Amino acid sequence: MAYFRSHILVSVDPICVEKGAYDLIDAFQDELVKQGLVDEVQVLETSRIGDPHSEGPDLMVYPEAVHYANLSVTDVPFLVEEHFVKGRVAEKFMREIEEVVDEELSAPQAKEVRIVLKNIGDIDPLNIEEYIARDGYLALGQVLLEMSPEETIQEVIDSGLRGRGGAGFPTGLKWRFIRAAEGDQKFMICNADEGDPGAFANRRVLEGDPHSVIEGMIIAAYAAGASQGYIYCRAEYPIAVQTMKTAIEQARNFGLLGENILGSEFSFDLEVRMGAGAFVCGEETALMASIEGKRGEPRPRPPFPAQKGLWDEPSNINNVETFSNIPQIILNGAEWFASLGYEKSTGTKTFSMAGDVKNTGLIEVPFGISLREIIFDVGGGIKDDKKFKAIQTGGPMGGCLPESYLDLPMDYEALDKAGSILGSGGLVAMDEGTCMVDIARFFMEFTQEESCGKCTPCRIGTRRILELLTRICDGKGKPEDIGTLRMLCDQINENSLCGLGKGAPNPVKSTLEHFLDEYEAHIYEKRCPAKVCKALIRFEILDGLCTGCTLCARNCPVDAISGERRQLHVIDPDICIQCGICEQICPYDAIEIK
């Protein structure tokens, strides 16, 4: 194999091509031949370099990593002479390499271990070859050529991998059930309906490393004996849908999907199906109804999907992150995976951090790490150095945990015991300015709206809870409301048909348990300690701090603020709707909430 001392990577994205990227490549080839460097310097095509609005055509020279732009064919002899013969940078064409800031995914922090996120941001998701270059589809080859389906299942069981969608059921065991089930056709389904507000890890995996999900699904299908697969993705993620479609097409062209994959006896194909904005479709039986083209209503289990699933055939559903772990488990072995994590929760988990924490974004940490480490070490602590109040885990079916729970090791069991859930890994940090009654009301509004209406406890129970919470936030709560809330929570939890209803009371239950004093302040003292509930607060402009800049008066949506320029302004409490805009925009902090 030839050894080149330098590589010229010329960008052939549409903008650069239009500006003559291919002419430039030819010119480089000719010039390198002329200078006798053709065995030392290689010219290659690459995808986009730098920002898309650059002058183009862009190119990079490695190993120095120098970015040149705005070259024309006539500049080539000069550049080759300077850079490759004389060995100095042609500053005239050099461009600063821009640091691309990824707001969602920073470089790994000290306590992170990246398995699912390992390729994201480093590879071009729309180019299958970049995935293959990172050992992509190697695990698939290994499984198809060297392992039996039963051996594959055993490997996944030994790894201890559990469902990353939140329920935490052992993945390998699930595959064994469907393998054993009788049916004409078996289906492998990927649940990409990441509906929990506050969770976005699946979206990034689908958009950033689609082939890891596809490879995981093919391996799973081989183990389970499935011939057709579906990726059910929510409509709120249009880019993810598009990326997956492109990736599937590429995999098919490479013989990784379709008939006789990699020359084996095994055939499997895959299709993306889009949801249409129904949260309940994340529940597996509802999801299957939706793929069938019906209303996404859950049905009682048993029969479990492994026996009777999609179109009444044996089906298996796993989460995006679960599938994405599979190739790495096969490549590195079950033992390696099982060595990560904590007790019965092996491996890593991605968490989507949002809310009042300094570093928001995605992280991936081994199970067993404490919430405190996640929030304060990885997350950098609470924004504006405010006081930590609660962490909401697991989305609308999860709970809010106070400071005293921060040293819990994060795993499925510990969070369950604490009255919350791991769920899909959403973490929303809340500072002292968050009212816990209001947050419980917010979640209940969500579940109430997303309840499909099929079973009574969920349909009517969530509405009753919402009414009670709204009443309490409006300052009209009664002492007996707390008892009623507790009773409703238990009833809904015990009697609902699916996970949505069973989990719906969690935000209320956990806030009642950990933040009862806030409920009591609302009910007995008609006071909102966090100063959030509109009916219980009023805004006042402080004399001495107000400079009369008129900014608040100009931004007030209801014209409740009056005052002359450079004079103290006044808020009319009868008109004020407590929207809080004035308090937020006042440059002098002259507005106080009482």
Add this chain to the structure above:
Amino acid sequence: MLKTLEKIPVDDPINDHAQRVIIDRIIEENKTLPGATMVVLNRLQEAIGFISPAMQVYVAKGLGEPVSRIHGVVSFYSFFTTTPRGKHTIKFCVGTACYVSGINQIVEKARQILGIEPGETTEDGLITIELCRCVGACSQAPVIVVNEEFVGRVKPNRFPKTIQDLKSKEA
């Protein structure tokens, strides 16, 4: 069923030749797919912008399904709408992170400027505002989606410019 079809409003997409061609193509391309209903409705919503009652009857006929089932699906999922939307849509993410970061103040501002409630369209048919479920851009909360574009870290005092920009695009 035919009776319902006779009463199609004049301005319904079914009566518009160009749109009728699109609708026919979407039904034709997908009708043999297993579970075609969702696929067809999703593509119609995208291509036409809404799924009118007459379109639902038309789809039912094309797919050989009862109208009640098509209507059941349309009314179940929040992405399907039965009336025309404005030329531009501004969606306000009401996920947890956006809620904690004050999306309500932005919605309030939109109400004030446009004089409409979420779910409604301005009289000139230019802008529709909607509340939507978490769009998964939580690290940039609060987030609005202007047409297909995500706008993060929205501030109440800078939001009016977004609307101004949409309006000046039309002028």
